[in-house]
Amino acid sequence: KTGWFARLKNGLSKSRINLIGIFSGGVVDDEFMEELEFQLISSDVGVETSAKIISQLKDQIKLKGLKTQDEVKTALRDVIEERLKICEKAPDLETHHPTVWMMCGVNGAGKTTSIGKLAKFFANERKTVLLAAGDTFRAAAREQLEIWGDRNQIEVIAQEKGDPASVAFDAITSGKRRGTDVVMVDTAGRLPTQTNLMNELSRIKRVQGKAMEGAPHEVILVLDGTNGQNALMQAKSFDDVAGLTGLIITKLDGTAKGGVLLALADMRKEPLPIYFIGVGEKIDDLQPFNARQFANALVG
Numbered sequence: 460k461t462g463w464f465a466r467l468k469n470g471l472s473k474s475r476i477n478l479i480g481i482f483s484g485g486v487v488d489d490e491f492m493e494e495l496e497f498q499l500i501s502s503d504v505g506v507e508t509s510a511k512i513i514s515q516l517k518d519q520i521k522l523k524g525l526k527t528q529d530e531v532k533t534a535l536r537d538v539i540e541e542r543l544k545i546c547e548k549a550p551d552l553e554t555h556h557p558t559v560w561m562m563c564g565v566n567g568a569g570k571t572t573s574i575g576k577l578a579k580f581f582a583n584e585r586k587t588v589l590l591a592a593g594d595t596f597r598a599a600a601r602e603q604l605e606i607w608g609d610r611n612q613i614e615v616i617a618q619e620k621g622d623p624a625s626v627a628f629d630a631i632t633s634g635k636r637r638g639t640d641v642v643m644v645d646t647a648g649r650l651p652t653q654t655n656l657m658n659e660l661s662r663i664k665r666v667q668g669k670a671m672e673g674a675p676h677e678v679i680l681v682l683d684g685t686n687g688q689n690a691l692m693q694a695k696s697f698d699d700v701a702g703l704t705g706l707i708i709t710k711l712d713g714t715a716k717g718g719v720l721l722a723l724a725d726m727r728k729e730p731l732p733i734y735f736i737g738v739g740e741k742i743d744d745l746q747p748f749n750a751r752q753f754a755n756a757l758v759g
């Protein structure tokens with residue numbers, strides 16, 4: 460079994476090869492900088508953020524008198540690290556009892572898988588975890604969570620034909636009673652274009668505040684990293700409706716180009732933390748986000 464960093468690096472190799480491919484040891488001229496900008500845009504960094512990165516690099520080239528493409532490559536890695544560093548944050552599981560995480564995203568983003576991985580991660584940190592099966596649309600989603608919970612001795616609060624807000628309310632209430640450390644509330648997958656479902660998210664959120672003041676403490680969007688710039692659009696929509704507090708980006712071991720993390724880091728004035736990245740389908744394939752490692756994997 461290869462290590463997660465190798466899988467991340469391999470997953471991002473599509474952009475990396477593009478980025479590396481242009482660092483040929485030749486001179487740093489306008490043509491080179493244009494090509495670099497083009498490659499950043501092709502790696503899902505986005506037009507605006509790519510322009511900002513290029514401008515930062517040009518400043519560095521002047522300031523430090525960088526001459527070779529190798530030097531620019533190192534500078535690029537540093538700029539990427541610095542831009543992603545603002546998204547590095549360890550989740551706070553100490554302030555609230557329980558800490559309530561509400562999980563949202565489009566279908567197939569990896570929400571259920573990530574909830575499973577997270578529950579294991581928190582359990583490894585000796586935290587007690589309760590799951591709320593708030594995807595009441597699909598019976599299969601509830602069953603998937605329950606099977607998973609059984610296997611890992613983590614309790615799942617569910618209701619047959621329940622209302623998502625009431626499942627969340629129940630779970631938080633019992634979490635409070637039992638002194639559970641973390642309550643994770645699953646929600647049904649929804650698309651930004653499904654206005655009613657999007658509005659339902661804010662209702663599910665509001666009802667949690669009735670079970671416990673200040674809940675949910677985290678509103679997490681799970682994003683499929685292979686969705687590129689579309690992930691950015693999703694993040695904006697979910698943030699508008701539900702007020703996001705953090706992100707989990709999945710499938711970075713796959714065909715993701717990875718640059719979208721730079722676009723996401725640049726999306727809001729107050730940057731959204733990227734708490735974890737998904738680097739595989741197995742239970743342990745979740746890693747706390749680390750800007751330096753990611754920059755290394757991306758630039759090579």
Ligand code: GDP
Nearest residue numbers: 566567568569570571572709710737738739740
């Ligand atoms: P949901 O609809 O958002 O709950 O999505 P699921 O959790 O059911 O995941 C959809 C698919 O993506 C499943 O086949 C998962 O195994 C897969 N998946 C989730 N996270 C990752 C990841 O980090 N890497 C890879 N390669 N696959 C993932």
